[in-house]
Amino acid sequence: MEYAKNLRKWKYFLSELVKKSDILWIVIPYEVLDDEGHEVPPLTLGKFISEYKIPTMGVSTINLKMGQLISLSVTAEGIGKQAAQQIIRYLKGQSIYQIDVESSMYYNLEINASEARRLKMTIPTEFLGFAKFTESD
Numbered sequence: 001m002e003y004a005k006n007l008r009k010w011k012y013f014l015s016e017l018v019k020k021s022d023i024l025w026i027v028i029p030y031e032v033l034d035d036e037g038h039e040v041p042p043l044t045l046g047k048f049i050s051e052y053k054i055p056t057m058g059v060s061t062i063n064l065k066m067g068q069l070i071s072l073s074v075t076a077e078g079i080g081k082q083a084a085q086q087i088i089r090y091l092k093g094q095s096i097y098q099i100d101v102e103s104s105m106y107y108n109l110e111i112n113a114s115e116a117r118r119l120k121m122t123i124p125t126e127f128l129g130f131a132k133f134t135e136s137d
Contacts, residue, residue, distance in 0.1 A: 007034050011048060023055045028062055042066055055119060064112045064134050069119065071110040078106020112136050 004010040010032045017024060026049065032040045046066025049056055056068040063071045086099050109131045116123055123131075 005031055005033055007032055007040050010045070014049065018052045018054055021054065023057065025057045026063065026068060028058065028060055050115075053119060055121065061110060064110055064136055067112065067115055067136055069112050069115045069121070071108070073108050074104040075106045075108050078104060081106065108132065110134055
């Protein structure tokens with residue numbers, strides 16, 4: 001799909017996606033411009049997104065502030081731990097070419113409790129042990 005930088009086009013693409021989706025994964029929509037060429041703040045876009053009764057996910061806590069339901073993001077602490085483990089292997093004599101590139105092993109799952117209530121969704125009890133719950137209004 002094309003990346004929309006114009007607000008009208010962005011709204012159109014979103015309205016079309018909502019028609020065919022049960023949930024949307026929305027990357028933080030920076031650089032969406034209004035008709036005068038001014039950047040539209042992500043929180044303003046979040047208000048537009050919330051007009052739809054569809055769960056949305058993102059990759060940062062700003063997505064929760066925008067009113068999205070779930071954020072799944074890597075943690076800086078986790079990235080640091082993994083980098084330290086790789087550095088230790090190198091310092092112990094392992095060749096840099098023998099150290100694999102890794103995907104992150106540490107994630108934050110955050111759930112916007114306000115949005116879950118608005119969408120009348122029940123959060124599975126299994127999430128209670130590892131998800132962080134926030135409120136956005």
